Amino acid sequence: MENDGKRRAFLKVLGLGSVSLGGAGYTLLAQTTVEPSKAKPHYGMIFDQNKCVGCTSCEVACGKVNAVPEGQVRLYVENKTDPETPMEKRYVRVSCQQCEDAPCVAVCPSQACHRDGKTGIVTMNPDDCIACKYCIVACPYDVRFINEKTKAAENCNFCLNTNLAKGKEPGCVEACKYKALVFGDLNDENSYINQILHVKDSVRMKPTYGTKPSLRYIPIVKAGV
C-alpha cells in the first residue's frame, strides 16, 4: 500500500513535470517565431498648410488614379483664405481623415465599409455596399459620397487598391510639387512622417469627436508682427 502511494506520487510529478516543461518549451518556441514579425502598420498623412499653394495637382491626380467620376471627388482643396487678408493664402485638404475609431465602420450594416485587415486602412467593398448612406451621415467630417458609377459609398483610402497595391505612394502625395503631403507608417518610429511629427506641431480635425483621425494638419501659425 505504502509503496503504491509513492509510485502514484512519482508518476504524478513525472506527468506534471513533462507537461509544464513541454508547455514552457512550446511558449518559448512560439515567442521566437512571433518576435521578428513587425507590428501592424498604422498609415497616416500630414498636410502642411505652410507648403500648400492650392494648385490642386493632388485633386487631379486623385481623380485619375482612383477613377473617380467627373464632378465627384475623394479629395478637395478648400480655399479658406480670410477675405480680410487676401494676400495670406490658406488652403486646407478635405478628405477622409482615416479615423482610428471610425464611425463609418461602426455604423455600416453590411460591413462593406471596413478596415483593411493587412494595412488597417478604412476602405470600401463596393459589392457589399447597399448605399443606405448611413456612413455618409454618420461621418463627422462629411467626406464620404456615393460614387455615381459604382453606386457605392466611397472615401479616400490612401489609394489602397491602386498606388499602394503597386508599392507606390498615394497619388496626391506623388503629385504634390511642394511636399505639402507626407504619407507613412505612424507605428514605424523611424519613418519620415514620425520624424516630422516629432519636431512640428500638428493638429487633428474636430478632435472632440474622439474619432482619432490619422490625418495630421500643420497649420499656418503667424507669430510676431
Place this chain on the structure above:
Amino acid sequence: MNGAINFTYGFSHGVEWGWPIAVYLLLAGISGGALIVALLVRFYKKQHEDTPLLKAASLVSFVTIAFGMVFLVGDLEKPLYFWKILIHYNFTSVMSIGVMAISIYIPLTLIMCLYLFEKEISVVLAKKSQLVSYFAMIMAILTKIRPFIEVLSVIFAVIICAYTGFLISVLVRFPILNTAILPALFVVSGLSAGTASASMVASYWFKEDTHSSDLKTLHVIEWPIMAVEIMLIGMLFVSLLVGNEFQQTTTVAFKSGVFANLFWFGVMGIGFGLPLVLNFVLGKKIASTHLAFYLSGLASVVGVLCLRMFIIYAGQTFGV
C-alpha cells in the same frame, strides 16, 4: 491651436436621408405605437375576447411596418441589394440591430393578425379544403403560445419605436439629432400616432362605437401622451438653446424659415392644436361628432409626420 485650421466643405448633398426615411419613421412609429396601446389595454382590462381595437391595431401594425419596408428599401441607392444587409451583420450598427429587430417584429405582427383574423382567413381558405386543415393545424399550435406572443409583441414594438430614434441619434454631426431625448420622443410620438390610427381603423372598418369603453380609454390616455410629447420637444429645444455654439445655431430651425413653419403649423398647429380645439374648445356637441373624431385622429397622424419631417430635414440641415 485646434481652432487654427478647419474645413467646411463637405462631400454630401445636404439632406442625404430624405422624406422616404421620414415616412418610414412615421410608419414604424404607428406600427409599434398601435400594437403597444392595444395590447396594454388588453392586459390592463384583462380582456380575453378579440376586441375590434386589437383587430384594428394588429392590422395597422402589420400593414404600416410592411409599407415602411417599401420606403426603407426604396431609399437605398441599390435597392435590389437589400438582402446583403440580411447576410452581413454588424453589431455596432444601429441599423443592423434594427434589421434584426424588424425581422422578428414583422412575423410577430403577422402572427397577431392570424390570431385576430382566424375566422376570416378560414372562410377565404374554405374553398380549398386542404389549405383549411393546414391552417387549422398551424393555428392550433400558435394559439397555445398566444400569451407569450402578445408579451413579446409589446416588447418588440417598443424596440422598433426606440431603435428608429437611436438610428439617427448616433449621427454626431447633427446637433438636433444627436440627443438622448430623440429615442424617447420617437416612442411617445409613435404611441400618439398609433393610438389615433388604431382607433380610427377600429371605428371605420370594425364598426367599433366611437364611445365604446376601449376607445374611451384611448381617448383618455391620448392627452397625457400628447403632454409628454410636448414636454420632450420642449426639452429638446432647451437642450439646444443652452448647448454649445453649434447646438445654439440650430435653434434657428424653430424660430424662422421653412423649418419653423413646418414645426409651428405642422407639429404644433395640426398635431397638437387641432385635436385640442376640436375636443375641448368648441364644446361637447362638436367634440362627440364623428367628424371631430376622424379629423383629430388624422391631425395627430399628420402632426407626427410633420415632426418626423422636421427632425429629419432640419436635423440634417444644421450640421457641425
